Amino acid sequence: MDPLSDILSLLKPRNYMSAGFDAAGPWAIRFADQANSIKCGTIVSGQCYVSVEDLAGPVLLTSGSSFVLPRGRTFFLASDPDCPPVDAPHIFAKAQSGGIVKHNGGGECFIVSSRFVLSGPHADMLMAALPPIVRIENDQDEASLRWSVERMMQELSNPQPGGFLVLQHLAHTVLVQALRLHLSNARTSGQSDRAAETDQAATHAPNIPDWFAALSDKQVATAIACIHGDPAHPWTLKELARHAGMSRSAFAARFRDVVAVPPMAYLTRWRMLLAGDRLTHSGLPVSEIALSVGYESESAFSTAFKRVMGCAPRRFGQQVCQLNIVRA
Structure with missing residues (x-):
């Protein structure tokens, strides 16, 4: 997609x-x-x-x-x-x-x-x-x-x-x-103009990607499409910059200006969002979900997931299921 x-x-x-x-x-x-x-x-x-x-x-x-x-x-x-x-x-x-x-x-x-x-x-x-x-x-x-x-x-x-x-x-x-x-x-x-419209200083939380700004910038959007197209790929800053047609330093600066987070932070957060969705809906074990988003080590994945999402993977799945029951 x-x-x-x-x-x-x-x-x-x-x-x-x-x-x-x-x-x-x-x-x-x-x-x-x-x-x-x-x-x-x-x-x-x-x-x-x-x-x-x-x-x-x-x-x-x-x-x-x-x-x-x-x-x-x-x-x-x-x-x-x-x-x-x-x-x-x-x-x-x-x-x-x-x-x-x-x-x-x-x-x-x-x-x-x-x-x-x-x-x-x-x-x-x-x-x-x-x-x-x-x-x-x-x-x-x-x-x-x-x-x-x-x-x-x-x-x-x-x-x-x-x-x-x-x-x-x-x-x-x-x-x-x-x-x-x-x-x-x-x-x-x-x-x-986008920055003025969204009033990011007042409404945009730090370290949260500006997803829609990311898609509205042609060069940044090219890199975003690469990440979304294959989130498990071992992306590097150099490789993403090449796809965007920019030098590594210029791409890193442009990405952070537009999206509000560095490229590698965006990659990690997107992987964790996908993992969170799969923890909730797929029924797959944590080890398989870790592999599907680019982590060969379940412990490394769990550490990254807890840092980004605020809790361990298994705890996240339990919390979302409980929330869905309450909403239903």
Whole structure:
């Protein structure tokens, strides 16, 4: 798989609900209880404001704009940011199985949105580098994203047999397309703009890779693709620099500037994330998982895993299983 697919696979996004919202007049909605989730939506017509509690906003979204809220924090949608908010269950109680909800008669602002529950244990680590609000403007004229949103509108407006499965696939497509556009924006705007947008000094934890910045830099992304393509390979700084078409020193400096960690630290962390996923889902013994991520010695793997993930491999698997039972 490619690196973006790798990251999303570790997140394991599961579509919880897709719905349409057709509103008029003054309105404001508070969406609480968003932990371990991503919200993704498109303003089909009209406009509204979005804000994320204690992190960002209000941001004006106009017709054709899309947004992704990756942090799992309480957020607000409103026709006017000064309008007192109403809790979402009061408005969306009838939309638990999808459909379109009208508010104040509708006709002024139409939003199609999806919520994804993240069942992977690494969501915080993987999504922390994204800004609180990922905004994709309508002037990008992304035909595939528009087509997916239009198909979602049709499914929501005119339910058909098998519609639930169709909506799930469309919602995942919209999420991937929105993240692709975010990466495309980052490549166009340059690293300095990305750093300003994510406000890394305030929101990015030290020693946590900026996964999405890594994919938005062409030369760094080439090295990332090598790592993701064969994580068990005994990669060296010199070899990765050669694939990136740079000198070793220039590559090391560029990688750290973009990704926030050195190349070898990124390699180790990615191996441990893969190992954590396999410890949770594969049923393989620790010795085989160690080999699959490039460690011939189980003890060396266990030492690296504990340093990066905070606990021993077997303990990690037990903790994640217990967490999944609680969530279920």
